[in-house]
Amino acid sequence: xxxxxxxxxxxxxxxxxxxxxxxxxxxxxxxxxxxxxxxxxxxxxxxxxxxxxxxxxxxxxxxxxxxxxxxxxxxxxxxxxxxxxxxxxxxxxxxxxxxxxxxxxxxxxxxxxxxxxxxxxxxxxxxx
Numbered sequence: 001x002x003x004x005x006x007x008x009x010x011x012x013x014x015x016x017x018x019x020x021x022x023x024x025x026x027x028x029x030x031x032x033x034x035x036x037x038x039x040x041x042x043x044x045x046x047x048x049x050x051x052x053x054x055x056x057x058x059x060x061x062x063x064x065x066x067x068x069x070x071x072x073x074x075x076x077x078x079x080x081x082x083x084x085x086x087x088x089x090x091x092x093x094x095x096x097x098x099x100x101x102x103x104x105x106x107x108x109x110x111x112x113x114x115x116x117x118x119x120x121x122x123x124x125x126x127x128x
Contacts, residue, residue, distance in 0.1 A: 024049070027080075028078060028080040029043070029045075030056070030076055030077075031079075035072035035073070041066065043066050045066075048107040050107060053124075054121070055107070055120065056119070057105065057117040058120060059117045060117070061117060062118065067091065070090075074089045074090060075087075087124045089122050091118060091120055092118075092121050104121075
């Protein structure tokens with residue numbers, strides 16, 4: 001990630017934190033295993049939580065490197081607020097589960113004002 005992009009991400013994070021103090025965390029840290037290197041890869045991403053599962057929306061869909069990593073190895077680790085846990089990630093098939101996709105996108109739209117993209121579900125497996 002370039003300097004400009006990191007600065008913009010940090011600025012957005014600061015604004016989000018100021019606007020949402022006292023509410024649930026605004027970002028989740030997802031660690032995948034690099035499909036080529038086998039090394040851990042961490043991203044910061046917006047999320048919604050519903051029924052004990054976490055949902056992410058990949059803006060760049062299947063082109064996102066982290067989505068490719070999830071496809072190769074769905075075992076991930078997650079950090080959100082003070083919680084850390086292992087999870088299984090899966091790409092939600094919009095044609096097979098249109099209702100779930102619509103609900104996730106609507107929750108993301110309500111929380112962040114944005115919800116377009118590929119839906120990913122994280123199912124916690126155990127605490128870390």
